Amino acid sequence: MGWECDNCGTVSTTPPCDECGHEHGEYTGFVWVCTECGKQSTRNNPPCVRCGNMGLEKRKPDYEDVESEAAGVGWLTVARPFAPLIAVMLLVAALFATGVVPFPLGDQTPTVENVPGNATTANGIDLAAVETNVHRQVNDFRAEQGESDLAEDETLAAMTTFANQQRVAEDYEGGQVRGGLGEFSPGCEPRGYFFGSVDGTDGSRIGDYETTQELADSVAQSLLTGSQSRQTVLDANTTYAVDVHVAPDGRIYVAHLFC
Missing domain, CATH: 3.40.33.10 (CAP)
Structure with missing residues (x-):
């Protein structure tokens, strides 16, 4: 089971494309679908990551479900790898705001x-x-x-x-x-x-x-x-x-x- 990118043709496991990051493409082969919630997966690896159901069925892929999940990737998902850096930035901002660390004075001499x-x-x-x-x-x-x-x-x-x-x-x-x-x-x-x-x-x-x-x-x-x-x-x-x-x-x- 693979996923072919519409933009560059690269075959990956799931979107986005490993080569260009494109979100839209087409599955080739079959997927495993949860019998309870319809969650699709490229592997027969129960339980379902969405609802915990142990029953997975082999079917042709439903692209509407895949594309709706890709469209739902928000800024929180994108920002997750940068969470430690964001936390440090927020901590520094808090120190400046509370006066624990003096704010830089620009061109002014201390x-x-x-x-x-x-x-x-x-x-x-x-x-x-x-x-x-x-x-x-x-x-x-x-x-x-x-x-x-x-x-x-x-x-x-x-x-x-x-x-x-x-x-x-x-x-x-x-x-x-x-x-x-x-x-x-x-x-x-x-x-x-x-x-x-x-x-x-x-x-x-x-x-x-x-x-x-x-x-x-x-x-x-x-x-x-x-x-x-x-x-x-x-x-x-x-x-x-x-x-x-x-x-x-x-x-x-x-x-x-x-x-």
Whole structure:
């Protein structure tokens, strides 16, 4: 018993055509028909898949029954092989809808809105000037070890600021994080170090510093005195960025990223 495709002539067992996918054709030979519901099958293999009846009779095929079943193949049948992929897509959509995963921001740079504390000036100290001073001290240290200067990079600087402010937003109320570090496109896989002042220690608050130089020296020293972080400074190849942020209670947060 075979089924011949009207479109290309290929003989298959049942529609659709194995060669071209066409649904219409003609059976050649006989079929086995359920004596209860009339379901046709190419094999004598009871019970009937439609009603469970054990009685099958050998007859000439009834094409109307075959074609009505082929016409009834809907999008659910077609989609069945892709069910795992569809399930994953629905899960991702649900995570975005509920906010568990932040929705991509397109061309917008990830930011922390209304970040608590101060990113520009604190206790009369210009924090941008502190960052510039620390960058210079890092390059001075590398020069002493025979290494070249690390340049500035806008993308790396934006990542460093975002990462530092994200930590502040996690520790204090008020900040809204928009996006994530994974949405940046740096030219390398950055290595990073993060520092936060510890209560009860010298230099734990911005009020412990009177000048830009004092704070810059403290930040640079905390990076260059640790054996692992010092080695990262020497292993960097191209760029470096540092961000200094002062929390509402005066605690100092510092982030360093190297490429």
